[in-house]
Amino acid sequence: xxxxxxxxxxxxxxxxxxxxxxxxxxxxxxxxxxxxxxxxxxxxxxxxxxxxxxxxxxxxxxxxxxxxxxxxxxxxxxxxxxxxxxxxxxxxxxxxxxxxxxxxxxxxxxxxxxxxxxxxxxxxxxxxxxxxxxxxxxxxxxxxxxxxxxxxxxxxxxxxxxxxxxxxxxxxxxxxxxxxxxxxxxxxxxxxxxxxxxxxxxxxxxxxxxxxxxxxxxxxxxxxxxxxxxxxxxxxxxxxxxxxxxxxxxxxxxxxxxxxxxxxxxxxxxxxxxxxxxxxxxxxxxxxxxxxxxxxxxxxxxxxxxxxxxxxxxxxxxxxxxxxxxxxxxxxxxxxxxxxxxxxxxxxxxxxxxxxxxxxxxxxxxxxxxxxxxxxxxxxxxxxxxxxxxxxxxxxxxxxxxxxxxxxxxxxxxxxxxxxxxxxxxxxxxxxxxxxxxxxxxxxxxxxxxxxxxxxxxxxxxxxxxxxxxxxxxxxxxxxxxxxxxxxxxxxxxxxxxxxxxxxxxxxxxxxxxxxxxxxxxxxxxxxxxxxxxxxxxxxxxxxxxxxxxxxxxxxxxxxxxxxxxxxxxxxxxxxxxxxxxxxxxxxxxxxxxxxxxxxxxxxxxxxxxxxxxxxxxxxxxxxxxxxxxxxxxxxxxxxxxxxxxxxxxxxxxxxxxxxxxxxxxxxxxxxxxxxxxxxxxxxxxxxxxxxxxxxxxxxxxxxx
Numbered sequence: 250x251x252x253x254x255x256x257x258x259x260x261x262x263x264x265x266x267x268x269x270x271x272x273x274x275x276x277x278x279x280x281x282x283x284x285x286x287x288x289x290x291x292x293x294x295x296x297x298x299x300x301x302x303x304x305x306x307x308x309x310x311x312x313x314x315x316x317x318x319x320x321x322x323x324x325x326x327x328x329x330x331x332x333x334x335x336x337x338x339x340x341x342x343x344x345x346x347x348x349x350x351x352x353x354x355x356x357x358x359x360x361x362x363x364x365x366x367x368x369x370x371x372x373x374x375x376x377x378x379x380x381x382x383x384x385x386x387x388x389x390x391x392x393x394x395x396x397x398x399x400x401x402x403x404x405x406x407x408x409x410x411x412x413x414x415x416x417x418x419x420x421x422x423x424x425x426x427x428x429x430x431x432x433x434x435x436x437x438x439x440x441x442x443x444x445x446x447x448x449x450x451x452x453x454x455x456x457x458x459x460x461x462x463x464x465x466x467x468x469x470x471x472x473x474x475x476x477x478x479x480x481x482x483x484x485x486x487x488x489x490x491x492x493x494x495x496x497x498x499x500x501x502x503x504x505x506x507x508x509x510x511x512x513x514x515x516x517x518x519x520x521x522x523x524x525x526x527x528x529x530x531x532x533x534x535x536x537x538x539x540x541x542x543x544x545x546x547x548x549x550x551x552x553x554x555x556x557x558x559x560x561x562x563x564x565x566x567x568x569x570x571x572x573x574x575x576x577x578x579x580x581x582x583x584x585x586x587x588x589x590x591x592x593x594x595x596x597x598x599x600x601x602x603x604x605x606x607x608x609x610x611x612x613x614x615x616x617x618x619x620x621x622x623x624x625x626x627x628x629x630x631x632x633x634x635x636x637x638x639x640x641x642x643x644x645x646x647x648x649x650x651x652x653x654x655x656x657x658x659x660x661x662x663x664x665x666x667x668x669x670x671x672x673x674x675x676x677x678x679x680x681x682x683x684x685x686x687x688x689x690x691x692x693x694x695x696x697x698x699x700x701x702x703x704x705x706x707x708x709x710x711x712x713x714x715x716x717x718x719x720x721x722x723x724x725x726x727x728x729x730x731x732x733x734x735x736x737x738x739x740x741x742x743x744x745x746x747x748x749x750x751x752x753x754x755x756x757x758x759x760x761x762x763x764x765x766x767x768x769x770x771x772x773x774x775x776x777x778x779x780x781x782x783x784x785x786x787x788x789x790x791x792x793x794x795x796x797x798x799x800x801x802x803x804x805x806x807x808x809x810x811x812x813x814x815x816x817x818x819x820x821x822x823x824x825x826x827x828x829x830x831x832x833x834x835x836x837x838x839x840x841x842x843x844x845x846x847x848x849x850x851x852x853x854x855x856x857x858x859x860x861x862x863x864x865x866x867x868x869x870x871x872x873x874x875x876x877x878x879x880x881x882x883x884x885x886x887x888x889x890x891x892x893x894x895x896x897x898x899x900x901x902x903x904x905x906x907x908x909x910x911x912x913x914x915x916x917x918x919x920x921x922x923x924x925x926x927x928x929x930x931x932x933x934x935x936x937x938x939x940x941x942x943x944x945x946x947x948x949x950x951x952x953x954x
Contacts, residue, residue, distance in 0.1 A: 263801070263827060265819045265909045266328035267792050268310055268335060272342050274816040275302050277837045277903055277911055279346070282353050289361045290555045290563040291839070296353055297551035303343070304412060304481060304549065309656070311339065312483035312512045327794045327819070340537040351543045365563060366449040369440075372461045375453070379443045383453060386441060387462045394437065395459070397466045398430045406430075406531040408508060411482040414547050416460060417516075417524050420470035428527050431466060433459060433477075439550035452554075454545055474521035478528055479546045483509035515540045515547075565839050568929045570717070572600035575935035583610050584694065584727075587703055591881040592725040595891065596709065597840065598932035601716035604690075604705060604723060605632050611692045611703075612640035618700075619646040619693040621739045623685055626658045627665060628714040634665050638672040647674040650742050652685045677743050680873065683758065685742065687861050687875035691735045702732025706877050708844040708859055719843040720925070722859055722891075724879065731877070742873065757862060757874035762795075764876075765864070768849050768856070769799040775852045776807040785848035785892055787813040791820050792865040804830040813895055815842040817865075823907040835911055838901035838925050846892060847876070857888045891928070898924040 281287060282295040317324070317332035325331055330338070359369065375383065397418075398407045407430055409415055414433040419426060433439075433456045441458065443451040456477050463472055514534045516525065518541045529539065555564075574594045580586035583606055594603050609632075611617045620640050627633060641647045651666040653659055670676045679685045688707040693700060709721030726732075734754040740746040748759050755764045769784065776782035784803060791797065791812065797820045800810055810831040812820070822831040836842050847858040860876030862868040879885045900923040903911040 262328075262909065263821055263824065264327045264329075264794065264797065265821055266326060266330055266335065266338070267817055267819055268306075268314070268339055269328075269342065270817045270819055270909070271306065271310070272339065272346060273909065273911065274835070275299050275306070276346060276349075277835060278302065279349060279353065281837055283357055288563050288565060289358065289365055290557065290560055291565050292353075292358055292361075293551045294555035296350065296358065297549055297555060299350060300548035301552070303346075307481045307513050308411070308484035308509075311336075311343075312485055312509070314339070315510075315512055316483070336537070344540065347540055347542060350548065354548065355544055367452070367557070367560070368449055369452050369454070370443065372453070372457055375443070376446070378446070379451065379453075382444055383441070383458050383461070387458055387465075391434070391437065391455070391459060392462075392465060394434045395431060395466060398432075400428045400430065400527075400531070409480055410435075411484060411509065412479065412547070414456060414477060414479050416456060416463070417476050417478055417520075417528055418463060418467065418472060419474040419521060419524050419527070420467055421473050422470045426473070426523070427470065428524070429467065431459060431463070438553075439547075440554060456545075474524050476517050476520040476524050477546050478514065478516040478520075480511045480515075480532060481513040483512050485509075511538070513538055513540060515542055517541070517546070518543050568597060568840065568925070570597050570600035570602075571932045571936045572602050573936075574599035574603055574932065575939040577603055578936060578939040583607050584614075584703060587725045587727050588701075591728070591884055593879075593884045593887055594723045594725075595928060595932065596716045596721045596723065597718060598720075598928045601713055603725075604707075604711065604716075605636065605713065607692070607703070607705060607725070608633055608636040608640075608690065611694075612636045612643060612645065614694070616695045617645055617692055618695055619648070619691075621648045621691040621693075621735075622711070623650045623652070623687055623689050623742070624662070624665070624711055625652045625684075625686055625688070626710040626712050626715070627661070628712050629661065631665065631711075632713055633711045634669065637669060637674060641669075641673040648677070648739065648743060649674050650677040650679060650685055650739075652679045654679060654684050675743075680742065683871060683873055684867075685873040686868070687738075687756075687873050689735060689738065689875055691732070691739060701727055702729070702735060703727045704731055704735050706731075706860070706875065708846075708861060718839075719841050720928075722844045722846070722888075724859065724877070724884065738875070753878055753880075755858065755860070755876040757868060757872055758870050761862060761874055761876060762869040765796060765847075765869070766799060768847075768851075769796070769803055771851065772808045772849060773799070773803045773806045775850070776803070780852040781850045782806075782808040782852075783811070783848070783850040784808060785811045785813075785846075785896075786864070787842075787844060787846040787892065787895065788863040789815050789843065789845070790817040790863045790865050792817055792863075793869060794819075796864045796869075800831060801827050804828045811896060813842075813892075818905060821907060821909060822905050833905035834896065834898075835903045835905065836895060836898060836901045836924065837903070838923070840925050845876075846888060848889070848892060855885070855889075857885050859888070894922075894924045894927055897922050901925065 278295055279299045282292045314332050314336050318336060322332050326335060400406050413435060416431045418429045418431060420429060437455055439455050440452045441455065443453060445451050460475055463475055511532045511534055514528060514532055576592040577586050586592060611620055637647050637649060649669055651662050653662050666676050688709060690705040692703040694703060704726050705723055707721060707723040709719055730752040734751045737749045738754060738756060741748050755761050772782045772784050791814050800820060804810055808830060812833045813836060814833055815835055818833055822828050822833045845860055845862060849856045857879040858876050859879060862874035862876055868874050879888050899914045899916050899919050900921055902914050904914060905911050
């Protein structure tokens with residue numbers, strides 16, 4: 250079968266380029282901003298997300314390709330592209346994408362906002378009251394913050410902050426042209442609400458106010474032209490992990506990130522030619538790195554606008570987490586609940602408070618001896634951290650692995666690592682050469698019958714903020730086999746233990762690739778032998794060439810392969826003779842799909858796994874990841890119910906075609922199924938049923954910090 254795939258490779262695309270596939274994902278998010286059924290402020294939010302996504306994509310992925318080109322790399326991607334070819338294809342795709350973003354903003358979103366009484370005005374459209382208001386705002390608030398920066402022989406072009414919005418100004422005095430830069434202060438709100446004399450609400454952008462009053466900054470010169478611009482810098486960090494102090498090394502790298510080479514210059518289409526040349530020369534950017542845009546730069550500000558007060562009717566009905574979840578109703582003690590049987594919580598439909606409550610109760614419980622936890626991304630005011638600090642203060646042995654290399658969360662994680670250490674926690678900064686991405690919490694408790702280990706294992710981060718809009722699953726257990734595996738895993742993470750043979754856990758980087766390859770091959774063999782064979786996988790990304798090749802072989806053997814992949818998918822489904830038994834669903838909706846679930850038919854003895862890993866080389870080979878089996882029959886059935894409902898979604902789902910395009914499911918004649926809404930209803934119904942059948946007891950959320 251491998252030979253058959255190789256023969257087909259020359260004339261059929263069998264591996265979609267990773268970066269081009271990511272752009273296709275961002276395009277699916279942008280489609281939600283056009284979707285007529287979505288409330289207007291949700292459209293605004295989706296557009297803002299595409300802008301934020303694109304910023305990070307440039308800072309890391311595009312920057313990496315540009316570095317490869319500069320270094321003269323001739324390496325070829327699995328899709329057969331050199332860095333130069335990859336960059337050219339990406340550049341073309343991103344320029345088209347940017348045009349669609351602005352078409353969405355000005356042709357679709359702004360007219361609907363206006364119909365709903367939310368109106369952005371240019372300076373020329375202001376009435377006398379509004380004009381007076383912005384002038385007073387400029388004089389009293391904005392002007393004291395501004396620092397105009399002249400650029401001449403004695404004053405070089407300033408080092409502008411990554412992603413900062415700036416205004417370039419061309420000035421003249423006595424026939425002498427000079428240039429200056431004014432940074433739009435990020436400390437001030439990007440948009441200002443104006444006084445209104447009717448029922449509408451009016452807004453103006455901060456940069457428009459500044460440009461209106463530029464003469465106040467350059468009184469000795471005549472302003473000939475001005476133009477907003479924005480640069481994006483290479484922000485991928487090069488960390489020397491062979492160092493005595495990883496924390497200090499990362500702090501140094503964060504500072505270097507701010508000085509990274511520009512990889513994108515955004516400016517308004519109407520930019521003055523001399524100003525454009527000045528910026529291009531000063532920033533040393535090529536033509537393909539320049540994006541001339543037809544409106545306001547940096548659309549990430551729309552995220553704040555989407556949360557505008559008093560506009561709840563213009564947003565989705567919020568999904569309110571059920572608290573406590575059905576599995577914990579009828580218990581006053583969380584340890585008792587877990588002893589009574591494995592528990593599963595589906596976020597955000599069921600509250601993340603249950604996880605917080607476990608750590609908080611452990612921090613105060615006199616019988617708890619130790620707490621061990623991995624932290625990858627936590628919130629800015631993390632209640633998890635507060636509970637761990639409280640536990641250390643109460644004399645518990647607290648060990649926390651804080652992954653300092655979590656991209657763009659490094660500073661936050663350094664801050665928390667220092668606070669934890671100060672409180673007496675034992676803090677580990679991850680392993681050299683590997684990111685620790687697994688999500689696990691272990692509590693060791695002295696009980697009448699001996700030591701018992703309580704576990705929480707999840708698919709998502711211990712982050713109470715993202716838990717409100719990321720879909721993730723957490724499992725609680727105190728079964729001994731899982732507990733022994735957890736202790737072994739932490740011994741590997743914190744000491745010099747040899748990675749063991751785990752009883753239940755599947756752990757990367759040493760055992761996960763071989764596990765998944767074995768499971769896929771088993772399905773292939775079962776299909777060839779006439780046994781039931783099916784693979785279902787829900788992941789955020791499918792990139793790994795070896796996994797993809799094995800899935801192609803499984804498809805050819807007759808295995809039904811159903812993939813639910815939110816983002817990047819390098820596999821090409823539906824190719825005759827190769828992948829006609831494979832379907833790829835992408836769910837993009839109100840919530841961000843983040844859980845990872847794996848199902849293998851296994852000849853009729855189905856196996857279900859969950860965990861932190863996607864099917865990418867970095868997850869399988871370069872990270873510490875955890876995948877764990879769901880063995881409790883009740884929880885297994887619930888996991889299958891989750892998968893089935895996602896596969897039946899007709900509202901949020903797009904299906905990948907053999908040409909790698911994605912199309913919405915044809916809803917004609919089909920029942921409208923929004924799996925995210927249905928999960929919320931199911932969580933509510935389950936809790937209500939449990940309340941009715943219980944004696945009214947429930948673990949109450951502890952709000953103490």
